[in-house]
Amino acid sequence: MRLSLLSRLFGRREDDVALALYDSVVAKARLPHWYEAGGVPDTIDGRFDMIAAVLSLVLLRLERDPVAAAASARLTERFVSDMDGQLRESGVGDIGVGKHIGKMMGMLGGRLGAYRDGLAARDLGPALERNLYRAGPPSPAALAHAQAALFAFDARLAALPTPSILAGDIA
Numbered sequence: 001m002r003l004s005l006l007s008r009l010f011g012r013r014e015d016d017v018a019l020a021l022y023d024s025v026v027a028k029a030r031l032p033h034w035y036e037a038g039g040v041p042d043t044i045d046g047r048f049d050m051i052a053a054v055l056s057l058v059l060l061r062l063e064r065d066p067v068a069a070a071a072s073a074r075l076t077e078r079f080v081s082d083m084d085g086q087l088r089e090s091g092v093g094d095i096g097v098g099k100h101i102g103k104m105m106g107m108l109g110g111r112l113g114a115y116r117d118g119l120a121a122r123d124l125g126p127a128l129e130r131n132l133y134r135a136g137p138p139s140p141a142a143l144a145h146a147q148a149a150l151f152a153f154d155a156r157l158a159a160l161p162t163p164s165i166l167a168g169d170i171a
Contacts, residue, residue, distance in 0.1 A: 018074035021058070022082065024168035025075075028153070029054040038149065039142025041135050049132050052108055053150065055079060056115045058170065061157040068162050080105065107131075115150075124150055 029050040035042040040050050059075065062068040114127035124147045129137060132146060157165065 018078040020168040021075055021166060022078040024170050025054050025058055026051055028170060038146040039138045040132055045134060052111050053132055056111045057154050057157060059112060060116055065162045071166050119154055
């Protein structure tokens with residue numbers, strides 16, 4: 001019984017950390033500059049794409065620190081939980097939710113690879129055009145804004161110690 005209580009307490013703490021970090025990811029992705037100067041469509045798909053972009057950069061930063069593996073997994077689980085809730089609120093039934101979640105996880109995995117490659121090449125343009133601007137090509141100014149802001153965010157994450165990131169201090 002005691003071990004069960006400790007497991008629940010420690011599990012809850014890890015969930016609280018994941019929630020705080022995920023809330024910070026969503027807040028970062030909802031900043032108006034992405035949609036105004038960055039030209040990201042302010043639609044359900046556009047908001048998903050922006051959350052996935054910010055989340056991808058956070059996950060890529062956490063993967064560089066082996067100590068953060070469990071927190072990274074919890075953060076991904078929190079994303080899945082949020083998307084599950086969003087789908088259900090929009091009227092997707094139980095049978096369809098799993099299929100949609102699988103598709104979203106595939107999309108997130110593809111973005112992780114694309115953003116990893118883009119960061120390494122110092123050119124996020126192709127990844128952003130394919131993943132952030134699915135509705136159509138952005139203006140050169142919008143693409144430049146989004147790319148510069150994501151590079152600045154990646155640099156900010158690189159400079160932060162892992163405990164700060166896990167605390168949700170990613171602004």
